[in-house]
Amino acid sequence: MKINLNPEADPQAKIIVALDVPSANEALNLCDRLPQVSFWKVGLELFIADGSTILRELKARDKRVFLDLKLHDIPNTVASACRVATKYGADFLTIHASGGKAMMKAAQAEVQGSSTQLLAVSLLTSISSVELQSDLLVPLEIPEYVAKLVLLAKESGLKGAVCSPHEVTKLRSLLGDDFCFVTPGVRPLGAAVGDQSRVMTPKDAIAAGANYLVIGRPITAAPDPVLAWDQICKDCL
Ligand code: C5P
Numbered sequence: 637m638k639i640n641l642n643p644e645a646d647p648q649a650k651i652i653v654a655l656d657v658p659s660a661n662e663a664l665n666l667c668d669r670l671p672q673v674s675f676w677k678v679g680l681e682l683f684i685a686d687g688s689t690i691l692r693e694l695k696a697r698d699k700r701v702f703l704d705l706k707l708h709d710i711p712n713t714v715a716s717a718c719r720v721a722t723k724y725g726a727d728f729l730t731i732h733a734s735g736g737k738a739m740m741k742a743a744q745a746e747v748q749g750s751s752t753q754l755l756a757v758s759l760l761t762s763i764s765s766v767e768l769q770s771d772l773l774v775p776l777e778i779p780e781y782v783a784k785l786v787l788l789a790k791e792s793g794l795k796g797a798v799c800s801p802h803e804v805t806k807l808r809s810l811l812g813d814d815f816c817f818v819t820p821g822v823r824p825l826g827a828a829v830g831d832q833s834r835v836m837t838p839k840d841a842i843a844a845g846a847n848y849l850v851i852g853r854p855i856t857a858a859p860d861p862v863l864a865w866d867q868i869c870k871d872c873l
Contacts, residue, residue, distance in 0.1 A: 647872030650842065652677050652702050652728075652818070653865075654852030660686035664693055670861055675727075677702040677850055691724040700727045702818075702850070706757050708732035711742035718743045722750035728818065730755050730798060733785035740792035755818055756789030756797040758782040761833070779803065783810055790815065798850075801841035802834050808845040820850040824868050827854040838872045 652675040655663045663682055667673070676699055678690055683705060694701050703726035707714045714731060721729045731743050733756040740756065747754055759768070759782050768774045774781055786797045786807055796816030799807055804817045823835040830853055841849055851868065858864035 647838075647842070647869050648672065649674060650846075650848050650872065651675065651838070651868065652700075652848055652850045653855050654679065654704075654820075654850055655682055655690070656852050656856065657682060658685055660689040660693065663690050666856055666861070667694070667697060667699070670855070670865055672862075672865065673699075675700040675702065675848070677704050677852075679704045680706070688724070691726070695725045701725065702728040702730075704728075704730050706730045706732055707743070708735045709739070711735075711739040714739050715742035715746045718752070718754070719746040722747055722752045726752050728753050728755050728796070730757050732757050733789045733797070734759075737788060737792045740789055740794060744793040753796060753816070754794050755816070756786060756794050758785040758789075758797060758799060761800060761821065779806065783807060786811060796847075800834055801836035801844050801846055801849075804841070804845045816847045817845060818848040818850060819846040820852075822849045822851050822854075824854055824864075824871050838868055842872060 653673045654677040655666060656679055657663050658681055676694055678701060682690055691701060703721055707717055714735060718729060729752050731740060731754055733740065743754055759778060765778050768778060768781065782803055787810065789797055790811055796818065798818050800821050801819040804819055807817065819841050821832045821835050822838050822841050823829055825837055829835055838849055855861050855864045
């Protein structure tokens, strides 16, 4: 599949809502309350609880699916997992760039020609610069290390990455216009920041160069998720 790098003028097509809930039942309740959402993210918790059920149900509802598994293992294991994910019809699937070029190339070879597009995860935003240098022994500053990993992903044949909206402008200038950037860490004005440390509004993230935004709790944990969704779509214009 070719990634749609400019998902229409319609801001709704740019928003991926994170289904961070512990069961398929809860996830499907949210989907049914928000039929206007076309793109959902399934993360580790939901996948481990009810993976095949939720993926089948989302596809039966004609939804796009971001399968956020952040795979990281030896090349053969990750490639095999990616091959199975293509059968689920996932549209996006994450793998860790720090798994290395051989792992990413093997994974990319398995999804080639399918509707599944791999996205590289660079450095987890939970890792601080002190941890990076003292624990992981990487003698680089975070932006430099993130750029290095995303470039490695591109050299391995991947066409997209997950990054902070604060990194996207610089990464876009390095990676070019045909690379897809998906950014979490997005908060509408006035929304609770929660555990996200560096956030940006949806409109600013799109202006900074994000192709798709991942938004979870500001919609799914809102007192009125439909109202929150409508407000966010308006804010994107
Ligand atoms: O609820 P919230 O909008 O913070 O959800 C953001 C989603 O994006 C979560 O599913 C989280 O796992 C994911 N994510 C993130 N930061 C990253 C990578 C992924 O928040 N660096």
